[in-house]
Every structure is written in C-alpha cells, then in structure tokens.
C-alpha cells in the first residue's frame with residue numbers, strides 16, 4: 195500500500211505521515227509480529243534467522259518483495275531521481291514544480307518492475323502538475339522503455355490505448371530504448387543517447403539479498419513458482435513481488451499488490467487444507483486490476499485476467515472520476531481488511 199501512495203505524494207495530494215499504518219496491528223488477529231531483519235533462511239533445516247534469534251517453521255511464506263538496484267545502471271544514482279524511492283518522490287515533486295522550461299526524461303530501465311502502469315501514471319501526473327503551474331507548454335516529457343510497446347503484459351490493444359493517452363498529454367513514448375548508463379544531463383541507450391534536464395528513473399529490481407544468499411534463485415532473478423506459489427523446497431511458498439509466475443514463455447504475472455494479495459489468499463487456503471489433511475489444492479487465479487491515474491482526480495482501470503485462455507486478457511476502462519474514487523476505496527478497503 196505504501197507504494198500506491200507514492201504517486202499521491204508526487205502530486206501533492208497526500209503526505210507520507212498520513213499514509214502509514216503500524217504493522218503491529220496484525221497482532222489483533224492473533225499473529226505475532228517480529229520486527230527484525232531476516233538474515234538467513236535455511237529451507238533444509240526449516241529455520242529462519244533474524245538479527246537476534248532463530249525460528250523453526252513448519253510452513254514458510256516468503257513475502258519479502260523486491261529491492262531497487264539503481265547501482266546496476268552506472269551514473270544513475272548521481273544523475274537521476276528514482277520514482278520508486280520514497281525519499282526521491284518529494285524531490286521529484288519540488289523539482290517539477292520549480293521548472294519553467296526544459297526536458298524531463300522518464301525511463302524504465304529494466305524489466306520486470308513493480309506495477310507496470312505506475313510509470314505512465316507518474317508521467318501523466320507530472321503533466322498535470324505542469325498544467326497547474328502554467329509551464330506545460332515549455333516542458334517536454336519523453337518516456338523511454340526497453341519494450342517496443344507501452345505495456346507488453348497488457349497486450350498490443352491496451353498498449354496502443356495507453357500510447358494514445360500519453361500522446362494526448364504531449365508525452366512522447368520511445369520504445370526499444372534500453373538504458374545502459376547515465377551521465378550528467380545525458381541518458382545512454384544500447385542504440386543511442388539523449389539529453390535531459392531532469393531524469394526520473396525506474397531502476398532494475400532484484401530480490402532482497404537474504405533471498406539470493408539463501409539459495410532461492412539459482413537460475414533466475416526471482417523465486418520461480420507455479421500457481422500454487424510453492425517453491426522447490428518442502429512447505430516453502432513465495433508470494434508477491436519476490437516471485438515469478440510465468441503465464442506464457444514470455445509473459446509473467448506482473449508485480450502488483452493486487453496479485454500479491456491473491457497469492458497470499460491462495461497459499462493460506464493451501465496451508466489450511468494441508469493442516470486439515472484435505473486433498474484440495476488452491477491455485478492463484480491471476481485475476482485483478484490496476485488503476486491508471488491521469489491527473490485531476492481521474493483514473494482509468496485496467497482489468498486483468500492473466501490465465502485467461504488462450505492468452506492473458508486485459509481491458510482498459512476509460513478514465514473517469516468513478517475509477518479514481520474506486521482507487522481511493524481500494525486503498526481504504528485493504529487497510530481495513532489487513533491492518
């Protein structure tokens with residue numbers, strides 16, 4: 195949930211301090227909350243070590259998310275702002291509000307990344323801020339992505355619709371641009387380079403080091419699981435951003451909170467049925483949706499069914515005030531349900 199509000203912090207409609215909920219609230223549901231860093235997972239001994247103690251488990255659910263890896267792009271930390279980094283978000287907002295002219299570059303630097311529509315939302319919200327400050331006509335926004343279309347997981351139709359929304363707000367999309375380095379005022383791609391005044395980046399993502407060090411990603415970047423979310427280790431599951439569930443040989447389930455939630459429910463059902471010695475096994479249905487905020491309290495809604503046959507089904511419902519209200523409700527309901 196914290197991630198979702200970053201875009202509201204970006205456009206100045208929300209403060210970080212008003213968006214926090216203590217995780218200790220889970221104790222009300224009879225869950226012990228251990229606020230310690232996990233430093234080692236040993237799936238053969240069935241133990242989890244934190245900075246202070248060791249726990250033995252019967253079932254383990256790894257839900258450690260991803261870490262941002264800006265260091266994988268030389269020069270990024272020194273010369274760019276990171277959209278997904280909480281401390282950079284107010285800096286992006288202030289920088290954009292103070293600009294009177296120039297060029298803003300927004301760059302997705304690697305796949306997969308969290309919430310595929312979020313960088314497009316950010317571009318649209320930034321355009322909306324510039325319209326408010328009256329500087330929109332003198333500021334160019336260029337969007338760079340390594341993918342040929344805006345939202346490969348959403349398919350060509352949805353990607354085209356997103357492209358049209360971007361174009362209607364004078365945001366230029368440059369597909370097939372894989373960033374390899376950043377220099378002062380300059381983005382370097384595999385196939386060329388461009389200049390910028392302000393760079394807003396979505397950097398590569400990686401699993402938290404404890405996951406890599408505990409041997410969970412021998413052949414890939416994320417923990418590979420199927421729709422039961424079971425890892426190759428006995429009674430160990432991985433849910434949310436830390437995992438990778440392939441839908442086709444090229445498309446994986448996007449990293450989104452709505453899917454992390456669905457996978458959590460699936461795993462809970464499976465563990466309960468194992469404890470009850472029932473034979474049924476739940477599988478993650480891959481159904482969900484994501485909002486695409488376009489500014490001025492308007493949002494589109496991307497409805498997704500990742501395991502529809504023969505291909506994932508995605509539909510973009512037109513931006514409206516109703517969808518924006520649903521986005522606010524989405525946050526409210528999650529906080530009430532889980533915290």
Ligand SMILES: Cc1cc2nc3c(=O)[nH]c(=O)nc-3n(C[C@H](O)[C@H](O)[C@H](O)COP(=O)(O)OP(=O)(O)OC[C@H]3O[C@@H](n4cnc5c(N)ncnc54)[C@H](O)[C@@H]3O)c2cc1C
Pocket residue numbers: 195196197198199200201230231232233257258259260277278308309312402404433434435436449450451452453454483484485
């Ligand atoms: C700008 C933005 C907007 C988004 N908007 C949406 C949206 O509208 N809808 C949507 O569905 N999704 C959205 N997302 C994506 C969503 O936030 C993530 O997919 C979701 O949070 C993933 O949940 P998770 O539990 O897997 O990981 P996280 O939410 O990242 O939780 C992982 C937790 O594990 C902790 N952790 C990591 N390592 C350790 C360790 N060693 N020891 C102890 N704790 C550790 C982390 O600190 C973190 O608290 C958005 C993301 C961004 C960046």
